[in-house]
Amino acid sequence: MLNISDIMKTLDMIDHQHLDIRTITMGISLRDCAHPDMSVCARKIYDKICHCAEHLVETGCTIENEYGIPIVNKRISVTPAALVAESCEGGDYVLIARSMDNAARQCGVNFIGGYSALVHKGFTNGDRRLIESIPEALAETELVCSSVNIATTKAGINMDAVALMGKIIKQTAELTADSGGLGCAKLVVFANAVEDNPFMAGAFHGIGEPECVINVGVSGPGVVHSALKSVKGQSFDVVAETVKRTAFRITRMGQLVAQEASQRLGVPFGVVDLSLAPTPAVGDSVARILEEMGLEVCGTHGTTAALALLNDAVKKGGIMASSHVGGLSGAFIPVSEDEGMIAAARRGTLTLEKLEAMTCVCSVGLDMIAVPGDTSADTISAIIADEAAIGVVNSKTTAVRIIPAPGKTVGDNVEFGGLLGNAPVMPVHPESSAGFIARGGRIPAPMQSLKN
Amino acid sequence: MKAIMTVISTDRVGIIAEITTLLASMSVNILDLNQTIMGGMFTMTILVDTSTSDYGFEDIRAALTEKGESASLTIRIQRADIFNAMHRI
Numbered sequence: 001m002l003n004i005s006d007i008m009k010t011l012d013m014i015d016h017q018h019l020d021i022r023t024i025t026m027g028i029s030l031r032d033c034a035h036p037d038m039s040v041c042a043r044k045i046y047d048k049i050c051h052c053a054e055h056l057v058e059t060g061c062t063i064e065n066e067y068g069i070p071i072v073n074k075r076i077s078v079t080p081a082a083l084v085a086e087s088c089e090g091g092d093y094v095l096i097a098r099s100m101d102n103a104a105r106q107c108g109v110n111f112i113g114g115y116s117a118l119v120h121k122g123f124t125n126g127d128r129r130l131i132e133s134i135p136e137a138l139a140e141t142e143l144v145c146s147s148v149n150i151a152t153t154k155a156g157i158n159m160d161a162v163a164l165m166g167k168i169i170k171q172t173a174e175l176t177a178d179s180g181g182l183g184c185a186k187l188v189v190f191a192n193a194v195e196d197n198p199f200m201a202g203a204f205h206g207i208g209e210p211e212c213v214i215n216v217g218v219s220g221p222g223v224v225h226s227a228l229k230s231v232k233g234q235s236f237d238v239v240a241e242t243v244k245r246t247a248f249r250i251t252r253m254g255q256l257v258a259q260e261a262s263q264r265l266g267v268p269f270g271v272v273d274l275s276l277a278p279t280p281a282v283g284d285s286v287a288r289i290l291e292e293m294g295l296e297v298c299g300t301h302g303t304t305a306a307l308a309l310l311n312d313a314v315k316k317g318g319i320m321a322s323s324h325v326g327g328l329s330g331a332f333i334p335v336s337e338d339e340g341m342i343a344a345a346r347r348g349t350l351t352l353e354k355l356e357a358m359t360c361v362c363s364v365g366l367d368m369i370a371v372p373g374d375t376s377a378d379t380i381s382a383i384i385a386d387e388a389a390i391g392v393v394n395s396k397t398t399a400v401r402i403i404p405a406p407g408k409t410v411g412d413n414v415e416f417g418g419l420l421g422n423a424p425v426m427p428v429h430p431e432s433s434a435g436f437i438a439r440g441g442r443i444p445a446p447m448q449s450l451k452n
Numbered sequence: 453m454k455a456i457m458t459v460i461s462t463d464r465v466g467i468i469a470e471i472t473t474l475l476a477s478m479s480v481n482i483l484d485l486n487q488t489i490m491g492g493m494f495t496m497t498i499l500v501d502t503s504t505s506d507y508g509f510e511d512i513r514a515a516l517t518e519k520g521e522s523a524s525l526t527i528r529i530q531r532a533d534i535f536n537a538m539h540r541i
């Protein structure tokens with residue numbers, strides 16, 4: 001039989017270290033829902049999502065009960081809506097968002113992602129219409145998440161899209177001002193977006209994906225933190241090995257759950273995303289892992305190196321534990337969703353500049369950051385451009401999920417609630433980037449793109 | 453289905469008897485049993501096979517939870533696969 005201490009170790013991880021499956025996300029292709037009449041298209045979208053995901057939540061709950069492991073979220077990602085709605089002659093794109101929202105409610109999932117457009121090289125007419133509808137769509141729906149890919153290593157950076165997204169983020173914040181600009185928490189601007197990401201708000205079902213697929217996102221910052229407490233003061237060789245071993249265990253559990261869900265739902269298994277996803281709960285923080293490595297406060301000198309080690313060791317440990325690894329796979333650093341990051345930002349140690357450096361070595365980008373409500377659209381666009389440049393040149397995914405909190409200024413706090421947490425408003429440079437953003441056009445793809 | 457039951461409680465007379473009697477009443481077969489005092493607490497792990505029972509996993513789980521509440525025991529039952537996945541290659 002299994003060793004009693006191994007069994008108790010697993011229970012301790014679940015009970016006291018917040019070990020959980022962060023999400024089971026069903027990817028659904030909506031490519032067959034296109035129709036010239038938008039109301040027909042919206043109905044087909046609703047019907048297809050409800051049909052495919054009918055048993056998703058119930059199956060997730062059964063697995064949760066049988067294995068005794070919490071599965072925090074059950075979610076749906078769909079084909080970027082711009083691709084599906086493009087053939088509609090006229091009509092308001094928000095109708096599509098409403099249809100997605102209603103379907104998500106009907107299925108009982110937490111979020112639905114894919115109100116998205118891929119415009120890294122340029123806009124189609126449908127892309128532009130969808131992007132312009134994002135503020136209203138996010139204000140009028142509750143569960144819909146949106147993302148826009150504005151750059152890839154292969155295509156370079158679409159600076160017209162960068163400029164537009166600065167304005168869209170501002171409008172979204174204004175339309176959801178009564179909830180602190182919550183709409184912006186559901187809007188991600190990507191460079192090198194991945195097609196199989198199970199995490200929100202950036203999940204969409206890519207165009208190379210099958211009809212329907214199950215992707216699983218694991219978590220476990222608390223477990224890694226706890227493991228590192230047992231190797232206090234030891235060398236980084238030991239730290240890296242400890243993280244790898246822990247990540248291996250967490251991922252094996254994710255793989256098991258993914259396979260079980262795939263089999264029960266009769267839907268192919270896609271990937272396990274090896275991400276360390278924090279929550280605002282104490283003991284579930286990525287920042288506290290970095291501090292455990294010997295940093296007084298996350299954000300001080302050494303933070304980037306610590307995060308680089310963590311991110312790499314998580315991947316190395318996880319990759320052998322899963323048959324297919326994908327998504328974003330790495331450590332997330334969403335400020336408002338991480339208790340340690342919130343504390344470090346409030347203290348002023350964790351700044352926007354340091355976060356930007358950290359995004360060079362972690363799996364995503366500037367995530368869940370609140371900035372003053374009077375931050376200009378140009379400044380937001382310039383922040384997006386900087387992040388996109390990091391992603392494009394380093395052939396990695398980067399993203400910006402930023403909230404210009406209406407009426408708030410540096411030192412204020414924005415409360416989003418639940419997993420989205422709360423964010424201290426961080427300062428941005430007052431100096432203008434308007435001339436830079438006004439140029440438009442495309443920043444060419446870097447040398448790294450020429451691999452053939 | 454093979455599952456691991458864990459029972460944690462302050463130590464007292466008769467815990468094993470109560471649990472095994474309940475399992476026998478549902479025709480759940482015990483394959484292995486391990487009991488120790490860990491950190492001052494009665495800690496028991498039991499490997500069971502639920503396929504011998506006419507009850508479904510959910511019914512067995514509910515009966516154990518009910519027993520746990522009435523007898524002040526923390527009882528859990530989880531499919532054994534999860535522990536195998538985490539601790540065996």
